[in-house]
Amino acid sequence: MNLKTDDNNMNMYTNDDRNTNDVQSEFGMYDELQSNDTMNRFDDTPYVSKIKEPEKKSIKDILLITLGLVIFLGIAIWSLVSGAKALFFAPVHPMEEAFTNLVKGDVYEGTITCISPEIGELKHTINFIPAGTEHFYLMISEDGTTVIPIRASKEWDTLYATMEWFDVSLQERAIVREMDYKVKNELMSDIITAFAEDGIHMEQTYYLDLNANKMGVLQIIAGIAIILCITYFGIIAKYMKNDNGMLTTVIGGVMLVIGFVAAGLIIYLLNMVGF
Numbered sequence: 001m002n003l004k005t006d007d008n009n010m011n012m013y014t015n016d017d018r019n020t021n022d023v024q025s026e027f028g029m030y031d032e033l034q035s036n037d038t039m040n041r042f043d044d045t046p047y048v049s050k051i052k053e054p055e056k057k058s059i060k061d062i063l064l065i066t067l068g069l070v071i072f073l074g075i076a077i078w079s080l081v082s083g084a085k086a087l088f089f090a091p092v093h094p095m096e097e098a099f100t101n102l103v104k105g106d107v108y109e110g111t112i113t114c115i116s117p118e119i120g121e122l123k124h125t126i127n128f129i130p131a132g133t134e135h136f137y138l139m140i141s142e143d144g145t146t147v148i149p150i151r152a153s154k155e156w157d158t159l160y161a162t163m164e165w166f167d168v169s170l171q172e173r174a175i176v177r178e179m180d181y182k183v184k185n186e187l188m189s190d191i192i193t194a195f196a197e198d199g200i201h202m203e204q205t206y207y208l209d210l211n212a213n214k215m216g217v218l219q220i221i222a223g224i225a226i227i228l229c230i231t232y233f234g235i236i237a238k239y240m241k242n243d244n245g246m247l248t249t250v251i252g253g254v255m256l257v258i259g260f261v262a263a264g265l266i267i268y269l270l271n272m273v274g275f
Contacts, residue, residue, distance in 0.1 A: 069230065069234065072226055072229075072230055073226075073227075073230065075223075075226060075266060076222075076223045076226035076227050076230070077223070078223075079219040079220065079222045079223030079226070079266070079269070080219070080220060080223035080224070082216075082219050082273070083215075083216040083217065083218070083219030083220035083223065084216070084220065085105070085216075086107070086175050086212050086213075086215065086216035086219070087213065087216040087217070087220075090105060090106055090107040090175060091103070091106045091107065092106070092107045092108070092109055093106060093107070093108050093109075094108070094109070094110050095108050095109060095110025095111060095112060095172070095174075096110060096141075098148055098174075098176075098208060099141040099146040099148065100146075102148070102176050102203065102205075102206045102208075103176060104176050104177070104178055104206060105175065105176060106175070106176050107173060107174065107175050107176075107212065108173075108174050108175075108176065108208060109172070109173045109174075110171070110172070111169055111170065111171055111172075112139050112150075112168060112169075112170045112172050113142060113167065113168060113169060114139060114140045114142070114165055114166070114167055114168065115137055115138065115139050115140075115150070115156075115165070115166055115168055115170075116137055116138040116139075116140075116165055116166070117137070117156075117157065117166070118135055118136065118137055118156065118157040119136050119137060119138060119149075119187060119188075119191060120136055120186075120187035121133055121134060121135050121136070121154075122134045122136070122180075122182055122183055122186065122187060124271040124272075126267065131267050131268060131271045132268045132271040132272045133154075134151055134183070134272065135151065135152060135153065135154050135156065135157060136149055136150070136151055136183065136187055136188075136207070137149075137150050137151075137152055137156055138150065138191075138202075139208075140165065140200075144200070145199075145200060145201060146200070146201050146202075146203075147195055147200055147201070147202040147203070148202075148203045148206075148207065148208060149179065149183075149188065149202075149203060149207035149208070150174065150207060150208045150209075150210055151177075151207055151208070151209045151210060151211060152210040152211065153210075153211065172210050173210070173212060173213060174208035174209055174210045174212055175208070175209050175212035175215075176206050176207075176208060176209075177206065177207060177208075177209045177273070177274070178205065178206055178274075179204070179205055179206060179207050180274070183207070184204060188202075188204070192204060211272075215269065215272065215273055218265055218268070218269060219269060219273070221265065222262055222265040222266055222269060225258050225259075225261060225262035225265070226262050226266075228255070228258060229255060229258060229259045229262060232251075232255045233255065233259075
């Protein structure tokens with residue numbers, strides 16, 4: 001038996017009609033959700049961002065930061081300039097001229113022929129924390145009329161401790177520094193008086209620092225370390241603060257160590273060299 005379907009029934013729902021019905025159904029569901037209390041609650045609740053905006057620094061904070069940068073940059077520049085001058089740029093004179101004309105900041109090179117054992121040491125402390133020790137000796141001119149204080153390493157005391165005066169032939173390089181009042185009053189006053197009674201002139205204002213090269217190198221290292229710390233903590237760390245990765249932690253730790261080393265060097269140099 002053959003079933004014949006009416007063409008009118010088959011074409012009752014065209015594709016356009018079905019699509020229209022689907023769209024109306026979806027919009028009907030949307031209208032229903034719109035009238036639902038749950039949707040209304042979302043619409044009525046304002047969105048609040050939990051990300052805090054960076055606080056603006058006050059004028060006082062900006063001035064304190066600026067002052068700190070100026071101080072640290074000043075110390076760094078002093079360290080670099082003083083160290084470079086002592087090593088490379090200071091005027092150089094023969095060592096024998098030191099007995100007739102000492103110029104602060106100038107370098108004297110040559111042979112030292114007669115020295116004394118250690119005449120005293122001066123220890124520097126900050127709240128009982130050691131901050132450097134100076135060891136002082138004397139060198140005398142060949143004619144025996146002039147004496148100049150010199151600062152050298154502690155090893156000299158071991159080498160020449162048993163000698164009243166010792167004839168040597170030491171090739172040295174020294175820079176002229178101004179004598180600290182502690183050195184003059186605590187170590188040199190009695191010696192100056194004794195030499196004066198014997199008709200021997202002793203230099204009372206300056207001394208020769210035979211540790212000039214060592215101090216110059218330390219000054220340059222301290223200056224570079226301070227500049228690295230300022231660059232990192234003042235600039236780089238600002239852009240890396242949201243990165244908590246291991247690399248950032250390691251770099252920050254290294255820079256803290258460099259900062260502590262730089263601080264220790266500056267304290268030592270201020271005691272041993274002065275501004």
